[in-house]
Amino acid sequence: MQFDFIRFLKQLPFSRLIFPLIAGILFALNFNVGIKLLGLISSVLFFIFIFSVKFIFKSKNFRHRYLPGIFINSLLVLCGITLLKVNEKENFRLYGKKVIVSAIIDEPVSKKENSYKSILTSVTYKLGNRIVNEAAKCIVYFEKNDKAAHLKYGDKIIFKARITEIKNPGNPHEFDYKQYLHRKGINGQVYLKSSDLRHVESDRGSFIFKNAYKTRTFLSEIYEKYGISGKELSVLQALTLGDRSEIDDDTRQSYVAAGAMHILAVSGLHVGIIFMLFNFLLKFLDKVKYKDRHIGKIFKAFILLIIIWCFAVLSGLSPSVRRAAVMFSFIIVSKAVNRHVNIYNSISASAFILLIINPYLITEVGFQLSYAAVLSIVFFQPKLVALLKINNKILYYLWALTSVSIAAGITIMLDAKNKTGNM
Numbered sequence: 001m002q003f004d005f006i007r008f009l010k011q012l013p014f015s016r017l018i019f020p021l022i023a024g025i026l027f028a029l030n031f032n033v034g035i036k037l038l039g040l041i042s043s044v045l046f047f048i049f050i051f052s053v054k055f056i057f058k059s060k061n062f063r064h065r066y067l068p069g070i071f072i073n074s075l076l077v078l079c080g081i082t083l084l085k086v087n088e089k090e091n092f093r094l095y096g097k098k099v100i101v102s103a104i105i106d107e108p109v110s111k112k113e114n115s116y117k118s119i120l121t122s123v124t125y126k127l128g129n130r131i132v133n134e135a136a137k138c139i140v141y142f143e144k145n146d147k148a149a150h151l152k153y154g155d156k157i158i159f160k161a162r163i164t165e166i167k168n169p170g171n172p173h174e175f176d177y178k179q180y181l182h183r184k185g186i187n188g189q190v191y192l193k194s195s196d197l198r199h200v201e202s203d204r205g206s207f208i209f210k211n212a213y214k215t216r217t218f219l220s221e222i223y224e225k226y227g228i229s230g231k232e233l234s235v236l237q238a239l240t241l242g243d244r245s246e247i248d249d250d251t252r253q254s255y256v257a258a259g260a261m262h263i264l265a266v267s268g269l270h271v272g273i274i275f276m277l278f279n280f281l282l283k284f285l286d287k288v289k290y291k292d293r294h295i296g297k298i299f300k301a302f303i304l305l306i307i308i309w310c311f312a313v314l315s316g317l318s319p320s321v322r323r324a325a326v327m328f329s330f331i332i333v334s335k336a337v338n339r340h341v342n343i344y345n346s347i348s349a350s351a352f353i354l355l356i357i358n359p360y361l362i363t364e365v366g367f368q369l370s371y372a373a374v375l376s377i378v379f380f381q382p383k384l385v386a387l388l389k390i391n392n393k394i395l396y397y398l399w400a401l402t403s404v405s406i407a408a409g410i411t412i413m414l415d416a417k418n419k420t421g422n423m
Contacts, residue, residue: 012342012344012345012348013345014345014348014349014351014352015344015345015348017076017348017352018348018351018352018355020073020074020076020077020080021076021077021079021080021083021352021355021356022080022355022362023077023080024076024077024078024079024080024081024082024083024084025080025081025083025084025355025359025362026080026362027077027080027081028080028081028084028085028359029084029363033081033085046075080355080359083355083356083359084359084360087358087359087360089135089136089182089183089184089185089187089360090134090135090136090185090187091136091182091187092123092134092136092138092163092165092187092188093127093132093134094125094127094132094163095162095163095164095165095188096162096163096164096165097162098160098161098162099125099126099127099160099161099162099163100125100126100158100159100160101123101124101125101158101159101160101161101163102122102123102124102125102156102157102158102200103120103121103122103123103124103138103140103156103157103159104120104121104122104154104155104156104157104204104205105118105119105120105140105151105152105153105154105155105156105157105205106118106119106120106121106137106153106205107119107153108152108153108213108216108243108316109142109148109149109151109152109153111144111149111246112141112144113249114144115141115142115143115144115148115191116141116142116143116144116148116149116151117139117140117141117142118139118140118142118151119137119138119139119140119186120137120138120139120140120157120190121137121138122204123136123137123138123163123188135185136185136186136187136188137184137185137186137187137188138163138186138187138188138189138190139166139181139186139188139189139190140189140190140191140192141189141190141191141192142192142194142197143191143192143193143194145194147194148194151199152202152213153205153209153210153213154202154203154204154205154206154209154210155199155201155202155204156199156200156201156202156204157197157198157199157200158197158198158200159190159192159196159197159198160196161190161191161192161196162190163188163189163190164188164189164190165187165188165189166178166181166182166186166187166188166189183360183363183364184360208313208317209317211313212313212314212316212317213316215313215314216241216242216243216314216315216316219240219241219314220233220237220241220243223236223237231247231248231251233246234246234247234248234251235247235251240314240315241314241315241316242315242316242318242321243316270311270315270321270324271308271311271312271321271324271325271328272324272328272373272374272377272404272408273404273405273408274307274308274311275304275308275328275331275332276377276381276401276404277401277404278303278304278307279300279304280397280400280401282300282303282304284296285297285299285300285303286300297335297336298336300336301332301333301335301336304328304332305329305332305333308325308328308329308332309325309329311325312324312325319364319366320366320367320370323354323361323366323367323370324370324374326350326353326354327347327350327351327354327370327371327374328374329350330346330347330349330350330353331343331346331347331350334346334349343378344375344378347371347374347375347378351371354367373408376407376408376410377404377407377408379407380403380406380407380410381403381404381407384403384406384407385399385400385403
């Protein structure tokens, strides 16, 4: 039993690498470590690692072959700490003073009860004799009127206002909303009346995101063209396009009370279901060969990648969907190039790369649940399919597809039960 477990771990190199990396990130989140001390410790450990490897191979004393592993894990812990330090978010350098600001709208403008809301990036203003370019982003609330309604992603605006600091209400043990936004790089907020702002330029955003949002708007207009409106339209937009801005409070509360709010958020769960669905429907391509080469698997991987990323674009490329698309891209490519690949290692590899890019992802519930849902699908779905022996092919396909949703829901149910038990 012990041998089998060790052999299983050997098939998961990224799983063994990701845990010390996460440990380092979590340590840095809770303890303040100086960057100079980190550099010194990393250098010492690196030289010890080189010396230990040289010693083992020179003396051929493999009883101490575990030493390089210890040092590698130690370096990964330090790497996690360093990554968080390097990616540390900055606060605004100026709060409360009225200045003339230029900024770019960084996401589609969403409708709220008394205003329109978006995020501003590339915030620039003049302070004395110098131009200040802020690295932090800013929440903006626009006065509710037609002028604000026509603003869109990538628009550059100029306004005169005071950017204020985001503050928590101060209730004991409440959710730290300020810290949550800080980790996303958002450290200011501003309210703008129509008379305070001027739209000066369009199409300043990313080409990919600009076209993703345009596609989402185009599909939404198609829904309206075919007579879908009101609550039905808002729910359909949320389910298929990831746009929850039109959902009214009553509908939102109904889904919250039913414990089904996650359905309205296009996330890793939806990407996972789409992957499993088309992976199952395209299973016949696995048998296609040409000169002993599994070209069918390559073709299948190509189709799956197109489907996954097309869905990601259609849903507006939200952070949760982008993470899931990257994760499943790793799984699809690795399965195509190596039929003996371990899917858990592919999932770990995607998480490892994403955390290298943005270590703050580990603090996001969406990141945690995305991976939990996918692991749940991978682990539980085959077992659920095997529970029922169905000879009819159509019924078998229906059950196999249904089991994907059930498997993904197991994680959510366990999470809800755990939260209820802690209340």
